[in-house]
Amino acid sequence: MLKLKGIEEVYYPQTIKETVDILRSHGDLAEVVGGGLDISVFPNPRIKFLIFLDNLNLSYVKDSSEGIKIGAMTTITNLIESDLIKDYMGGCVHSVLPEIATELLRNQITVGGSLGKREPYSDIVTLLYGLNGKIVLSDGEWDEIVSINDFYKENFKRLLKERIIKEVILEKYPKDYFFSMKRYVRNATDIALFNMATLLKTEGKMITSARVAAGSRPKPAYLMQGAGEFLKGRELSEDLAEEFGKFVEEHIEVGTDTRTTEEYRKNLSHIYAKRILLEALEAAK
Amino acid sequence: MKVKYIINGKEEEYEIHPGEVLLDVLRRNGHSEIKGNCYLGTCGACTVLIDGEPHTSCTILAAKVNGKHITTIKGIGDLNNPHPLQKAFVDVGAVQCGFCTPGTILSAYALLKKNPNPTDEDIKKALDGNLCRCTGYVQQVEAVKFAVKLLKEGKDE
Numbered sequence: 001m002l003k004l005k006g007i008e009e010v011y012y013p014q015t016i017k018e019t020v021d022i023l024r025s026h027g028d029l030a031e032v033v034g035g036g037l038d039i040s041v042f043p044n045p046r047i048k049f050l051i052f053l054d055n056l057n058l059s060y061v062k063d064s065s066e067g068i069k070i071g072a073m074t075t076i077t078n079l080i081e082s083d084l085i086k087d088y089m090g091g092c093v094h095s096v097l098p099e100i101a102t103e104l105l106r107n108q109i110t111v112g113g114s115l116g117k118r119e120p121y122s123d124i125v126t127l128l129y130g131l132n133g134k135i136v137l138s139d140g141e142w143d144e145i146v147s148i149n150d151f152y153k154e155n156f157k158r159l160l161k162e163r164i165i166k167e168v169i170l171e172k173y174p175k176d177y178f179f180s181m182k183r184y185v186r187n188a189t190d191i192a193l194f195n196m197a198t199l200l201k202t203e204g205k206m207i208t209s210a211r212v213a214a215g216s217r218p219k220p221a222y223l224m225q226g227a228g229e230f231l232k233g234r235e236l237s238e239d240l241a242e243e244f245g246k247f248v249e250e251h252i253e254v255g256t257d258t259r260t261t262e263e264y265r266k267n268l269s270h271i272y273a274k275r276i277l278l279e280a281l282e283a284a285k
Numbered sequence: 286m287k288v289k290y291i292i293n294g295k296e297e298e299y300e301i302h303p304g305e306v307l308l309d310v311l312r313r314n315g316h317s318e319i320k321g322n323c324y325l326g327t328c329g330a331c332t333v334l335i336d337g338e339p340h341t342s343c344t345i346l347a348a349k350v351n352g353k354h355i356t357t358i359k360g361i362g363d364l365n366n367p368h369p370l371q372k373a374f375v376d377v378g379a380v381q382c383g384f385c386t387p388g389t390i391l392s393a394y395a396l397l398k399k400n401p402n403p404t405d406e407d408i409k410k411a412l413d414g415n416l417c418r419c420t421g422y423v424q425q426v427e428a429v430k431f432a433v434k435l436l437k438e439g440k441d442e
Contacts, residue, residue, distance in 0.1 A: 009286075104326065
């Protein structure tokens, strides 16, 4: 079954500069390929040129003064096997990763590919939104670090015609930060019907800042601005957890698709918002 | 375009369309031991090892893995000299219609290379992308555990 009938040529650049030069020369007819899952499952008939990043040495997880750097070609399996990720945020990030997709697909899905495609069902995008990941864009001559918010505020697909995602930087949050991610699936290998990631900064039980990201809505992941404002300055308690659940259910932007309904997603958002705060309360004790 | 692979230890060169997936290239060139089904990466029937790591060959672009080592089910053992996993799947009755078996065994093979003493959960997690239409999952987990025993007894590859 030849899905990508229109492909005329493929490239194996050795440097980011070479990659970007090829990308610029072919414009909208070229596509950069990370793991290649998306393009093989959802082929774009307009694409004539594929640029493989396998020779750029962008598969790594390493410590740095700026944070944990994750190369764009790093797969979910690579993340799971990384000792840095195992320890990151008390293991809360690591525990989510083996639940995403299947072993076979975790070997193929890359961090850069997930960000560059921003598919609605991506758990990686929600995860990085929640963690306030920084995206390093590069044209091979200079790098630009942008927050995930700013990246998606821009026309990111246009940005990626001039540069590629080189790596992601995760801030090394101190111990007064709490992170949790939840995803709802019908069976173990299903894509999420809804997912939510939350990062809280606390002083004792007091929440001093909060980020709440949600995805598989079925629209792409987004940062729920109002939810962060709602939690800021509030004290963790069971009552707040319930109140927050109601707030999220009322304000979250979700919809209906063939897999489930808006109402069901709203119910899930209530449950997960509440559970996350109860977990944070437990952690604060 | 031309691509080269080392398939089951033997170098092979193929003429491919640059938009083809690996599954189609391998089957066209005689590797019918790899099964094809969903073309979405959801069933795992087309599993092969690429540089030792299990992948769904229906979602891997053939051109992308040019030069890589590819292992199919025939690369780990045959009728006369089966790998302990192959023997275990037969002995335990983990093979029913057999369509998912090559992919499932390759996923198990990759697991045992990384983790020679897997728990039941490790096995289930490693095989989570290989769907069995006959729903013989219990026997598959038992077969992998039996293979671990065989390997420990020295009936290694």
